[in-house]
Amino acid sequence: MIEFKLPSLGADMDEGTLLEWKVDVGDTVKKGQVVAIVDTTKTAVDVESWQEGTVHRLIAEIGQKMPVGTVMALLLAAGETAPAGVDAGGTPRPASEAAPAVPAAAPAAAPAVVAAAPGRRMISPAARKHAEEKGVDLDSLTGTGPHGAVTLEDVERAAAPRPVPTVEKSAAEKAAVQQAARAADMRKTIAAAMSRSKREIPHYYVAEDIPLAKALTWLQAANAQRPMAERLLPAALLLKAVAMALKRFPELNGYWRQENGNAGFVPGAAINLGVAISLRQGGLIAPALLGADGKSLTQLMQELTDLVKRTRAGSLRSSEMSEATITVTNLGDQGSNSVFGVITPPQVALVGFGRIAERPWADNGGLKVLPVVTASLSADHRVSDGHRGALFLIELNELLQRPEELDK
């Protein structure tokens, strides 16, 4: 029996809500097939299965919120028949350690620090005592403390008298309230992930100003030959250059893992660039461009366009949410000169690009005005050193001076 569990769709995800099943009992499931749509605090995600089988039972119910690792469905492997006693109804159960693990839909981005076992609530003694005094049901609370611990504040909030609405809200007002609540949830999620990053990862930062005259001249000539729908943005060149540079600096591409008391760096099996995409309602998501080093600029541009569109429409796939091996943030032409980002755990590096702008540039004793971008690297000092980080940026610079070679 194969257990299909709610995967982690990023280090900042602790739970999800099932919005829709895309399969039914008796359906055959193939690897990579979308089997469910799950809402995280950031977006709705198409969750894929990484095992093949036949759906035996759908355990999770629509609208149900559950922690990462919860068994959502049971699949029968090829040739397997259902053992007795497993087809009864019931609610989703959190994964136990003894349960056979589904090769995670999210093997890459499982949190480096494992959260508290979903079945065991972490509740401070003060919170427990206060809950007893106020008659608050602890099982009904969502903890906001570390690893979902229920805090005194959570209990006080639940115990507080709720204002009675005097006027029925209009649909627009309700939608605005829902959107505000979602934005607040997303901000809380980002806050938790970024706080964890700054708490656990010893960041170091290096930066390099990169002249882009050659790259932009090449891009302009290339775009002049292309129909409008196929034109390239400078972002495509920057992303491809990052992917190519990472091939020589594998220590920046992967994860810091902490499991069973052992901690260390695990190189990424591929170069999957997490691209930070801002959402119009606020917040951001960094889904992955998978295997970016092996793609042409045209492919990268098409995939980037599609990724931005689907991110903002809320239709990302779980593999895109979980498999980024490094993040790239690009402030674009409306941004600041430079950005020094916070690493997304369990990744170990983040590359930032500021605004491409004309700046004075000293060269061979002369002064020119050139389009320049400041590239920065935020990296995990447990895995790499500033010297290697600086060499990475120099490699990036050199690649961008030969833009024609990036289009392969």
Add this chain to the structure above:
Amino acid sequence: MTYSEIRAVALATLLSIAPEVEVDELRDDRTLRSQVDLDSMDWLNFLLGLHEKLKVEIPEADYAKLITLNDVVTYLQKKLGAA
């Protein structure tokens, strides 16, 4: 097409990309991208949307001329008139 018809198409295209925009508050003579939060991908999609709706080719070399909503509409009107 008249100026106001082209302007309506431009605003509809803009709204499809940035639904939060309050079109009544937009000033035609001010930098569009300072009034609406459009990144380079949004801007490209805006121009692409205009191209698809009005069948007007917009060379990349002309992007720099398109600063305000008035610039965009006037540019498109000239292109449509010349077609």
